Amino acid sequence: MVRTHVSRRRRVHAGPMDTHPTAPPRPIPGSQFDWLYREIAAWQASDLISGDQAAAIRAGYRRVDGRRFSLGRLMLGLGGCFVGIGLIWLVAANLDELSPMLRFGVVALLWLLFLAGGEALDARGSSRPLVGSVRLIAALVFGAAVFQAAQSLQVPAYSPHLVGLWGAGALVHAYAVRAVSPLLVGVAAGTVWWVWLSLWDEPSAAAAVASIGAASVVAVSLAVVHDRGLHRFGFVWRSVGALLSLVALFAAAVPYATTDDFAWSPWLVGALVVAGVLAVAAVALSSGIARLEPVSAAAVLGMAAVLVAWDTGTDTSNIDAADWAHAGVSVAAYVLVAVGVAALGIVRDNPVLTLLAMLGLVVFTTFQSFAVFAAIIQGAWLFVVLGLVFLATGFLFDRARRGLADVLDTDSANPEGDAR
Known part of the structure; x- marks a missing residue:
């Protein structure tokens, strides 16, 4: 046998x-x-x-000893960020020595030079960090060109529409050349535009939580769709979606996040509809565990909405049973979501997710401890209680992570069980 x-x-x-x-x-x-x-x-x-x-198996793999985030890659990335931000700053300073049209011409020329330079370096087979740095500068300078064009046309610069145009251009650049660095710029600018536009007419804490949560659903759904081909883009979208989910749940747990001054705006309704449509599309196009990702992001949005609607008051100097219950549910929900994000990082081999989960858990636990416990526990005892909370949370987090790793190792060692 x-x-x-x-x-x-x-x-x-x-x-x-x-x-x-x-x-x-x-x-x-x-x-x-x-x-x-x-x-x-x-x-x-x-x-x-x-x-x-x-x-034959050994011949199918080769060893890579270099670190992904080397010093050279780090310096090139930082250099690209500083150059791009510096050019945007120059535009913000108006370059008074030049006329508006000449200023726009100079910035547009710089953008075209960096845009063409990045593709020329890529065609010559230059190092990926160098090509990525030049493409990053091009995506940032495009933002400078957008704002300079707005100034030349006497359009108010303090508008989410300009940020949205910047993000759209960077995303087009990213997908046209299949590059991650302009994708990062596009996702960052697009997220700012998405949330800012939701708060443009009716600003409120509840609207901010709803828009951030909807953005997380959109990002996670796009990540699942990108798994069918553009895996590197899926890595970025999934990381951004996890970060936005953690931020939305964190903001919802803040005592001052209530439904005061909340009003439904057409954009917020449209954002939730878009998030729902993309989530359904992602579930339909995916299979297996991938289907759970957009559903989980939508569940986090729902939990955040419940926490915002559960108004226990904003007076942190008078903590009652309702405040303790709200804080307890918030902590339990956040720990559950953080463990889920860390588990997804293990399944997807995405260390960024695990790092986000750990950092988010540390920041959230610290905030909740000082926001709730500081009202009744003072001095050194506050730090003792905070330390105990950290130990308990870290123990449960580590046990869950190890349990998932053991399950994955068992499944990989038993392929016949997977086939069944």
């Missing part, structure tokens, strides 16, 4: 290797590369694979 099972596994694993004999080696980090070599040696020693199959 054992020999039959082994021979079947040999045939299953031999097929894919034979169908792609000329596939280029896949780069993987050094730690994963070492682990893979140890596992291959163990499989070969257990007679699960032959020597030829072991060699």
Whole structure:
């Protein structure tokens, strides 16, 4: 029975290797590369694979020892940000020595030069960090061109529409050249435009929570759709969606986030409708665990709405049972969402999600402790209680993370269970 099972596994694993004999080696980090070599040696020693199959598996991967975020990449990214922001600052200073049309011509020329320069460097096969830095500058300078054009046409610069135009241009740039750096600019500007426009006519805490939560649903839904091809873009959209979900739930848990001065605006209604349509489309186009992502983002939005509607008052100097219940539900919900984001980071191999979950949990726990406990616990005892809250939350967080990792390891070691 054992020999039959082994021979079947040999045939299953031999097929894919034979169908792609000329596939280029896949780069993987050094730690994963070492682990893979140890596992291959163990499989070969257990007679699960032959020597030829072991060699074929090894040939499909190559070791990458360099760190993804090297010093050179960091400096190029920071340099691109400073140059782009500096040019925007120059536009904001109006460049009084030049006429409005000449100022716009100079900024537009700079944008075209950086735009063409990035693609020329890419065509020459230059390093990806350098190309990304130049593309980042081009996306930032496009914003300067937008604001300078507004000044030349006597359009008020303090408007969300200009930020939206900047974000749209950066997104077009990103998708046209399949580049992540202008995508980051486009997503950042687009998020600011989305939330700002929701608060333009009827500003309120509830509207801010609703718009941020709707933006998280949109980002997560787009991430699921991008998993069908543009995985790097899906990485960005998923990270942004998780961040917005954590921010929306954090804002909803603040005692001052109430429904006071809230009014439905056409844009806010439209934003929620767009988020719902994209979530349904993402669920329809995906399968498996991916379907749970937009549903979970929508659930976080619903929980945030409940916390905002649950008004217990804004007087933090007089904490009653309702305040304790509101804080308890907020903490439980936030810990649950943070664990879910960390779990998604493990499943998707996205360390940014795990980092966001940990940082968000630390900031939220600290805020809630000082907002609720500080009214009745003073001095050194406040820090003792805060430390105990951190220990308990960290213990539960780590247990959940380890449990998920064990489940994933068990599933990967039992492919027949997955097939069933």
